[in-house]
Amino acid sequence: MVSAVHAWSERLAQNGAQFTGSIIRDLLRLTERPEVISLAGGLPAPECFPAEELTMAAEGILAREPLAALQYGLTEGYRPLRALVIERMKARLAIDVAQEQVLITSGSQQGLDLLGRLFLTSGTLVAVEDPTYLGALQAWHPCAPRYVTVPVDEDGLNVDALERMLADGVRPQFLYIMSCFQNPTGITLSHERRRALVEVVSKYGLPIVEDDAYGELYYGEERPLPVASMDMEMHGELRHVVYLSSFSKVLAPGLRVGWMAAPEELISKLTQVKQGVDLHTNSLSQATVYEACRDGLLDRHVPFIRSFYRTRRDVMLTALEQHMPEDVRWVRPEGGMFVWITLPPHVDSTQLFHTAIKHDVAFVPGATFYANGGGQNTMRLNFSLPTPAQIEEGITRLGQAVRDVI
Amino acid sequence: MVSAVHAWSERLAQNGAQFTGSIIRDLLRLTERPEVISLAGGLPAPECFPAEELTMAAEGILAREPLAALQYGLTEGYRPLRALVIERMKARLAIDVAQEQVLITSGSQQGLDLLGRLFLTSGTLVAVEDPTYLGALQAWHPCAPRYVTVPVDEDGLNVDALERMLADGVRPQFLYIMSCFQNPTGITLSHERRRALVEVVSKYGLPIVEDDAYGELYYGEERPLPVASMDMEMHGELRHVVYLSSFSKVLAPGLRVGWMAAPEELISKLTQVKQGVDLHTNSLSQATVYEACRDGLLDRHVPFIRSFYRTRRDVMLTALEQHMPEDVRWVRPEGGMFVWITLPPHVDSTQLFHTAIKHDVAFVPGATFYANGGGQNTMRLNFSLPTPAQIEEGITRLGQAVRDVI
Numbered sequence: 082m083v084s085a086v087h088a089w090s091e092r093l094a095q096n097g098a099q100f101t102g103s104i105i106r107d108l109l110r111l112t113e114r115p116e117v118i119s120l121a122g123g124l125p126a127p128e129c130f131p132a133e134e135l136t137m138a139a140e141g142i143l144a145r146e147p148l149a150a151l152q153y154g155l156t157e158g159y160r161p162l163r164a165l166v167i168e169r170m171k172a173r174l175a176i177d178v179a180q181e182q183v184l185i186t187s188g189s190q191q192g193l194d195l196l197g198r199l200f201l202t203s204g205t206l207v208a209v210e211d212p213t214y215l216g217a218l219q220a221w222h223p224c225a226p227r228y229v230t231v232p233v234d235e236d237g238l239n240v241d242a243l244e245r246m247l248a249d250g251v252r253p254q255f256l257y258i259m260s261c262f263q264n265p266t267g268i269t270l271s272h273e274r275r276r277a278l279v280e281v282v283s284k285y286g287l288p289i290v291e292d293d294a295y296g297e298l299y300y301g302e303e304r305p306l307p308v309a310s311m312d313m314e315m316h317g318e319l320r321h322v323v324y325l326s327s328f329s330k331v332l333a334p335g336l337r338v339g340w341m342a343a344p345e346e347l348i349s350k351l352t353q354v355k356q357g358v359d360l361h362t363n364s365l366s367q368a369t370v371y372e373a374c375r376d377g378l379l380d381r382h383v384p385f386i387r388s389f390y391r392t393r394r395d396v397m398l399t400a401l402e403q404h405m406p407e408d409v410r411w412v413r414p415e416g417g418m419f420v421w422i423t424l425p426p427h428v429d430s431t432q433l434f435h436t437a438i439k440h441d442v443a444f445v446p447g448a449t450f451y452a453n454g455g456g457q458n459t460m461r462l463n464f465s466l467p468t469p470a471q472i473e474e475g476i477t478r479l480g481q482a483v484r485d486v487i
Numbered sequence: 488m489v490s491a492v493h494a495w496s497e498r499l500a501q502n503g504a505q506f507t508g509s510i511i512r513d514l515l516r517l518t519e520r521p522e523v524i525s526l527a528g529g530l531p532a533p534e535c536f537p538a539e540e541l542t543m544a545a546e547g548i549l550a551r552e553p554l555a556a557l558q559y560g561l562t563e564g565y566r567p568l569r570a571l572v573i574e575r576m577k578a579r580l581a582i583d584v585a586q587e588q589v590l591i592t593s594g595s596q597q598g599l600d601l602l603g604r605l606f607l608t609s610g611t612l613v614a615v616e617d618p619t620y621l622g623a624l625q626a627w628h629p630c631a632p633r634y635v636t637v638p639v640d641e642d643g644l645n646v647d648a649l650e651r652m653l654a655d656g657v658r659p660q661f662l663y664i665m666s667c668f669q670n671p672t673g674i675t676l677s678h679e680r681r682r683a684l685v686e687v688v689s690k691y692g693l694p695i696v697e698d699d700a701y702g703e704l705y706y707g708e709e710r711p712l713p714v715a716s717m718d719m720e721m722h723g724e725l726r727h728v729v730y731l732s733s734f735s736k737v738l739a740p741g742l743r744v745g746w747m748a749a750p751e752e753l754i755s756k757l758t759q760v761k762q763g764v765d766l767h768t769n770s771l772s773q774a775t776v777y778e779a780c781r782d783g784l785l786d787r788h789v790p791f792i793r794s795f796y797r798t799r800r801d802v803m804l805t806a807l808e809q810h811m812p813e814d815v816r817w818v819r820p821e822g823g824m825f826v827w828i829t830l831p832p833h834v835d836s837t838q839l840f841h842t843a844i845k846h847d848v849a850f851v852p853g854a855t856f857y858a859n860g861g862g863q864n865t866m867r868l869n870f871s872l873p874t875p876a877q878i879e880e881g882i883t884r885l886g887q888a889v890r891d892v893i
C-alpha cells in the first residue's frame with residue numbers, strides 16, 4: 082500500500098514543491114514574547130478602525146437589504162460599491178473610468194494574484210522595484226516568474242535605469258510599482274518621475290501595475306496623484322496602468338475589500354479568472370463598506386487616521402535622530418506605515434535582528450524585500466501599530482543593538 | 488507608440504488567453520426577462536438565510552471583540568471558527584482532525600483553486616466525475632490540466648471503471664468527487680461504493696478531493712458519511728482525502744466562508760499559497776459565522792432548510808411525472824438543489840434551451856458539466872430558488888418545450 086502523505090507530496094506541482102516555511106515567519110516567531118517591542122509588523126492601529134460606524138453599517142444593510150449582504154453576488158462586485166469607488170477615483174484622483182473597468186477584489190492582494198494568473202507563467206519576466214512589496218512576490222511565487230529589478234532612490238523608481246533596460250531589449254510582462262509611501266521603503270515617486278515614467282512606458286508599450294494601497298495615508302498637504310492619473314491625462318483613458326487600491330488602510334483590513342481599475346478588456350478577463358478563484362468577494366463586507374461610506378465617512382474619518390499616524394511617524398523620526406549612530410541613514414516617509422533604514426555596508430541586518438531580539442526589539446530585515454537578493458544592510462521599521470511610548474523605547478533599544486554590532 | 492490594449496493582450500499567459508465569454512453566461516443572459524421562470528440558477532432561497540441571527544452575531548462580535556472582525560487575521564483562519572468546524576466534523580461526520588489540519592477558505596470554491604495551484608500545471612491529469620461541478624473546471628482552467636472522466640450512475644461514481652483505469656496505468660494527480668447530492672446530477676455515492684472507493688485509492692495511492700458543499704442538505708433520514716470518514720475509519724487518520732465544505736448552504740453564501748481538512752503537511756502548503764492569494768478569508772464573515780453558530784444555531788436552523796427544500800424537490804418531482812413525455816428520465820435526488828434530466832439521445836438540450844426560452848422557462852444545458860464533452864441530451868434543473876408555484880408552472884412549460892422538439 083502506498084503511503085498517502087507521500088502520494089500527496091510527490092504530486093506537488095514543481096512550483097508548489099518550492100514552498101517552504103519563510104525565513105521571515107521563523108524570525109517573527111521570536112518576537113512573540115510579550116516584552117519584545119515589535120516594529121516588525123505592518124498592521125494598522127485598531128484605534129483607526131471606525132468600529133462604531135462599521136457596526137451601524139452592517140446592522141443597516143442587514144436590516145434594509147439583507148440579500149445584498151448574504152446572497153451570492155456578481156463576480157465584478159457589489160454594484161453600488163463599484164459606483165462609489167468610481168466616483169471617488171474621479172473626484173479625488175482624476176481617474177475617470179466606466180463601471181466595466183472596475184473589479185472589486187478580496188483586498189488589493191487578490192488583484193496581484195489575479196494579474197499573476199493572467200500574465201505570468203514559469204520563467205516569464207516581471208519588473209519590480211528594488212526593494213519591493215513582499216506580498217507581491219508571495220502572490221506570484223506559484224507562477225515562478227523571473228524578476229528584473231529597477232533601482233529606487235529617495236525620489237522613487239529610477240526611470241532612467243528602466244529606460245536603459247528597455248532600450249537594451251529587456252521585455253518584462255509588466256512593471257510593478259507602489260508609487261506612494263512604498264512598502265517597505267516609505268518612498269514616494271516624485272511628480273517629475275511619474276510623468277517621465279508614463280512617457281517611457283508609452284514609448285515601449287510596457288504595462289504598469291500600480292499598487293496604491295497606502296495612497297490615502299499622506300502626511301503632507303496633498304495626496305500625490307497616481308501614475309494612473311497621468312496615464313489618463315496623457316492618453317484620455319487608462320491605457321498603460323492597472324490601478325490597485327483597497328479599503329484596508331482607511332476602514333479595516335479584516336474586511337478584505339479592495340479594487341482594481343484597468344482597461345475594460347482586461348477587467349473582463351480578470352473577472353473570469355476571479356470567478357474560478359472565489360466566485361466573488363464576500364457580500365457582507367462589500368455591502369458594509371458601501372453602507373459605511375455612502376454618506377461621506379471617509380472624508381470625515383481618514384483625516385483622523387492621517388493625523389494619528391503622522392504623530393507616530395514624527396515620534397519615530399525624532400527617536401532615530403536621538404538614538405542612531407551617525408553612519409545609519411533612513412528615509413523620511415511622507416506617508417504610509419514604514420521607515421526604511423540603511424546601515425553601514427558591513428552590517429548584516431539579519432545578524433542585527435538576533436542582537437535586537439536580545440534587547441527586546443524586533444524589525445524586518447530588509448533583504449526579505451529584494452526579489453533577486455541584496456539589501457543585507459537594510460531594515461524596515463513599522464510605526465503604525467506601536468504606541469508613541471513603544472516607538473521611543475523600541476528605537477532606544479534598537480540604537481543600542483546597532484551600537485553592539487557596529 | 489504601441490497601443491496599450493494590444494500591449495496587455497499580447498502578454499496574456501497562454502492559459503489566460505483562452506478565457507472567453509462562457510456559453511453558459513451568454514445563455515443565461517436570455518433568462519433575464521422577468522416573465523422567464525429560471526430553473527437555471529444554483530442559488531439558495533433567501534428564506535433560508537438566518538438573517539436575524541446573522542445580524543445579531545455581527546453586532547455581537549463587533550461590540551464584544553471588534554478586532555476579531557476588523558483586524559488582519561491568521562491565514563489559517565479565525566481560531567475559534569476552526570475549533571468549531573473541528574468539533575462539528577468530529578461529532579457529526581466522524582472526521583477527527585487536529586487544528587493544524589484545517590484551513591478556513593473564502594468559500595469551498597477557494598479550496599478548489601488552492602488545490603489547483605499546488606497540484607496542477609499545464610497538461611497534468613485530473614480525474615473527475617462525468618458530469619462534474621462546473622466551478623471546479625473553472626477554478627482549474629488557468630492551470631490548463633487534462634481531464635480523465637469516470638462515469639457516474641444512480642449510485643454515484645463507477646468505482647470499477649476507476650479501478651480499471653488505474654490498473655491500465657492512468658495516473659491522475661487526484662480524483663475530484665462531490666459525494667453527496669452532486670452538482671449537477673443530484674446523485675449520491677452509495678455506502679458500498681464509498682467503501683470500495685477508499686479501498687481502490689488506498690491500493691493505488693490516488694488522492695481524493697471530496698467536495699461536500701451540499702452534505703447538510705439531505706432530505707432522507709440521515710446524512711451519508713463522507714468518504715473522508717471512511718478514510719479515517721480505515722486508516723485511523725485522514726490519509727487519502729482532502730475534505731472541502733462550506734457555510735454557504737447552511738447560513739448564507741454571500742459570507743464566502745468555507746473550509747478544508749487534510750493531512751497537516753498539505754494544509755501547511757495550502758496555507759502558504761493562500762497567504763499570497765488573499766492573505767486570509769475576511770475576518771468579519773469568519774467572526775460572524777462563529778458568533779452565530781457557537782450556541783448551536785446550525786442544529787436549530789438547518790432542519791428548517793432541509794424541510795424547506797424537500798418540499799420544493801417533491802413539487803418538482805411530482806410536476807415532472809405529470810408533464811414530461813415518457814421517454815424522458817430523471818434522477819430523484821436525496822438532497823441538494825438539483826434534478827438532472829436525461830432526454831432521448833437525439834434531443835440536443837442546447838437547442839431545447841432556445842425553444843424553452845420561447846416558452847419562458849430556462850435551465851442549464853447539461854453538456855456544460857462534461858469535462859471532455861458529451862451529455863448533449865442532458866439538463867440541470869434547480870429547485871432551491873424558484874417557489875413551488877414557479878416550479879409547477881416552469882415544469883409545465885418545460886414539458887411543452889420538450890414535446891415541441893421531440
